[in-house]
Amino acid sequence: MRSVYSMLLGGTLILGSALAGATNPWEEIKSTSSQAPASIGEYTNGCLSGADRMPLRGEGFQLVRTGRDRHYGNPALTGFLTDFSAQVAGQGLGRLQIGDMSMARGGPFSYGHRSHQMGLDADIWYAQDPRSLQRPLTAWERDNIAAKPLADAKDHLLIEANWDDNVPRILRLAAEDPRVERIFVHPTIKRKLCRIAGKDNDWLRRIRPWWGHNYHFHVRLACPKGDTNCVAQQPVLNEPCGDDLDWWFSDEFYALLHGTAPQQEKPKPKPKPPMPQQCTQVLHSP
Secondary structure: OHHHHHHHHHHHHHHHHOOOOOOHHHHHHHOOOOOOOOOEEEEOEEEEEOOEEOOEEEEEEEOOOHOOOOEEOOHHHHHHHHHHHHHHHOOOOOOOOEOEEEOHHHHHHOOOOOOOOOOEEEEEEEEOOHHOOOOOOOOHHHHHOOOOOOEOOOOOEEEEHHHOOOHHHHHHHOOOOOOEEEEEOOHHHHHHHHHHHOOOOHHHHHEEOOOOOEEEEEEEEOOOOOOOOOOOOOOOOOOOOOOHHHHHHHHHHHHHHHHHOOOOOOOOOEEEEEEEHHHHHHHEEE
């Protein structure tokens, strides 16, 4: 397990450092392509044609961090977020704050994400700003409101004082939607959910523990039907609350977290695979 997780974590850092300071053409383009909507490639190596732009505010949701211009998605994603937010509002669970989705044509970010590249990923904050229940947030508020974490990523502990009993209900709504492939949360949040759910935990199968994700959960949709160039992930077959969750609280994990694991010779980084050929057309399309 250690080599897999450390390799993936390292891959994220390598990506960020490789793009830092370099011009990223995917971030330069601020318009969607005029092509038919499609998610192309992989979640960590792909692009998005014919994207939808998520409205700033709607029933049960408010966008945040809009200054980053990362609120585009496949119509399947914007449709899911609209439906999901309306469900949340309809059950009296508040108004979701939706953060990063994808850029106007997908593609890799210079910082912040390794995935979110083909318009099927979205970050949703656990905390909800009470002002957004009363009125639209201003541009300054959207970019400057603080995100309240539910877990301390450094100490790997749940912050019980910040826990909201609506969180399990909101996550369950998302996890039981057939359009959803995975939902990433901080491991301590997953453990809390397992304890609350008890034996009624099959919905937790799609909720996956992962690095970070202490102030937001990350929803990933499955490839939409008809998107033949979208590379699907393998379905989650793990037990809802099994050994893969236990690893995140093992001596091996804590050694990785605290940097006390035995030093090993770092493998040479593998060259980044080329983006799908169709992405060149997406990048240069009107």
